[in-house]
Amino acid sequence: MSDTNSNVDNSKIHRIFNAQLINQYVVSESLAKQRINKLQKLSTTLMKYNGEIKEALYLDYKRPAAEVDLTEIFPVTSGIKYAIKHLSEWIAPQKVATPLSLFGSSSWIQYEPKGVCLIISPWNYPVQLALGPLTSAIAAGNTVIIKPSEITPHSSSVLRKIIEEVFDENEVAVVEGAVEVATELLKLPFNHIFFTGSPEVGKIVMTAAAKNLASVTLELGGKSPVIVDETADISIAVTRISMAKFSNNGQMCIVPDYVFIHASKIEEFEKAVKSRILDFYGEDAAQSASYMRIVNVRNFNRIKSYIDNAIENGAKIVHGGESDINDNFIEPTVLTNVPLNSLVMQNEIFGPVLPIIAYTNLNEVISFIRSGEKPLALYIYSKNKQNIRQILRSTSAGGTCINNNALHYYNHNLPFGGSNNSGVGKSHGKFGFL
Numbered sequence: 315m316s317d318t319n320s321n322v323d324n325s326k327i328h329r330i331f332n333a334q335l336i337n338q339y340v341v342s343e344s345l346a347k348q349r350i351n352k353l354q355k356l357s358t359t360l361m362k363y364n365g366e367i368k369e370a371l372y373l374d375y376k377r378p379a380a381e382v383d384l385t386e387i388f389p390v391t392s393g394i395k396y397a398i399k400h401l402s403e404w405i406a407p408q409k410v411a412t413p414l415s416l417f418g419s420s421s422w423i424q425y426e427p428k429g430v431c432l433i434i435s436p437w438n439y440p441v442q443l444a445l446g447p448l449t450s451a452i453a454a455g456n457t458v459i460i461k462p463s464e465i466t467p468h469s470s471s472v473l474r475k476i477i478e479e480v481f482d483e484n485e486v487a488v489v490e491g492a493v494e495v496a497t498e499l500l501k502l503p504f505n506h507i508f509f510t511g512s513p514e515v516g517k518i519v520m521t522a523a524a525k526n527l528a529s530v531t532l533e534l535g536g537k538s539p540v541i542v543d544e545t546a547d548i549s550i551a552v553t554r555i556s557m558a559k560f561s562n563n564g565q566m567c568i569v570p571d572y573v574f575i576h577a578s579k580i581e582e583f584e585k586a587v588k589s590r591i592l593d594f595y596g597e598d599a600a601q602s603a604s605y606m607r608i609v610n611v612r613n614f615n616r617i618k619s620y621i622d623n624a625i626e627n628g629a630k631i632v633h634g635g636e637s638d639i640n641d642n643f644i645e646p647t648v649l650t651n652v653p654l655n656s657l658v659m660q661n662e663i664f665g666p667v668l669p670i671i672a673y674t675n676l677n678e679v680i681s682f683i684r685s686g687e688k689p690l691a692l693y694i695y696s697k698n699k700q701n702i703r704q705i706l707r708s709t710s711a712g713g714t715c716i717n718n719n720a721l722h723y724y725n726h727n728l729p730f731g732g733s734n735n736s737g738v739g740k741s742h743g744k745f746g747f748l
């Protein structure tokens with residue numbers, strides 16, 4: 315049936331869902347070898363479309379081609395390689411002990427496919443955040459409908475081409491569209507929903523899933539703090555923080571959101587961060603081929619309002635601050651003296667703005683972090699084991715890196731995910747398969 319009140323092709327959504335309902339047991343009975351073949355074909359096809367992906371990402375938001383291999387292609391191909399290596403062991407029955415009271419029986423765990431799954435993905439890494447969860451779903455023997463973000467339409471369209479080349483729609487299909495399409499999909503009784511996006515929409519997804527008692531994995535966002543103490547190597551800290559903060563224009567779920575720095579090191583940090591930004595992007599970042607743009611005007615205005623609000627409330631600009639709404643350009647911007655109650659410290663920034671806040675007492679930093687939602691990631695730069703232990707013990711985050719940022723995302727042996735407001739459930743490697 316098609317919905318005449320919107321441009322959503324409901325008949326297509328229902329046709330694909332019903333086809334997957336029927337086909338799910340064929341897919342779930344597939345052997346390890348068959349699943350491995352599918353994963354291999356997905357990997358090869360992705361590589362074949364490498365050039366088109368780069369073009370699409372540039373058209374969507376001037377994503378530099380050099381970043382695409384590292385942040386869109388490699389995470390998927392390496393995740394596929396890892397799944398192929400471990401799949402037989404993951405799907406094999408695992409013997410467990412049987413209590414004496416059940417003498418005469420034996421016990422084992424055998425993981426079963428969930429069935430028909432829905433993946434809703436965001437725009438900031440449109441390829442890997444759709445194909446990463448898909449890798450896990452294929453390894454686990456599921457059928458999948460992917461709803462990519464409408465905000466990066468060129469990338470979504472290449473994604474659909476790749477999937478159509480590898481799979482029949484009764485196994486994996488891409489349905490493009492915006493909120494209305496997601497809303498229609500969410501009415502259907504999927505067995506599992508994997509959502510990556512904002513905590514606000516995560517709540518809508520979990521509410522819809524509850525109506526069908528579908529299980530969910532929610533990969534959400536929030537503010538990921540960095541603590542740089544008085545023992546940290548400032549040069550290393552600044553290089554790593556700046557690389558992560560300004561790549562993809564700060565539009566990354568595990569980007570260092572803000573930095574608490576020991577007051578004795580703030581001048582050194584400010585000087586180093588200025589010089590690192592100049593090294594990376596030159597005097598005029600707008601002219602740099604390595605510097606991308608904010609994805610759209612709505613996000614541009616949101617981030618600009620955070621900068622303006624911080625300055626109105628006494629923040630000082632260490633670097634940057636320039637912007638151009640016609641190009642969704644915001645200069646790499648570093649702020650100090652930022653009031654903790656300003657918008658930039660109360661909301662996920664998701665843009666190229668780095669507030670740095672001096673501290674003298676680590677307990678105050680810990681209290682501030684504890685007063686907010688649990689972060690998706692937390693980063694500590696320190697050589698002091700006691701400080702590191704204290705921060706780890708006293709805070710809760712989806713993942714933590716010591717003397718680095720974002721690296722945990724790339725280790726398939728680690729679970730990736732958040733905690734409550736930053737996420738529910740884990741992905742990557744065996745955790746994604748489970």
Ligand code: NAD
Nearest residue numbers: 435436437462463492493496511512515533534535536567
């Ligand atoms: P978003 O929540 O606005 O959108 C994500 C997806 O949900 C899109 O496909 C969109 O079409 C769909 N959607 C939007 N409104 C909806 C609604 N009312 N009902 C159903 N579906 C709806 O997020 P975004 O702006 O695309 O991405 C930014 C957010 O995602 C940030 O908060 C970021 O931290 C988070 N994120 C998290 C991860 C992670 O792995 N944890 C990765 C990337 C991004």
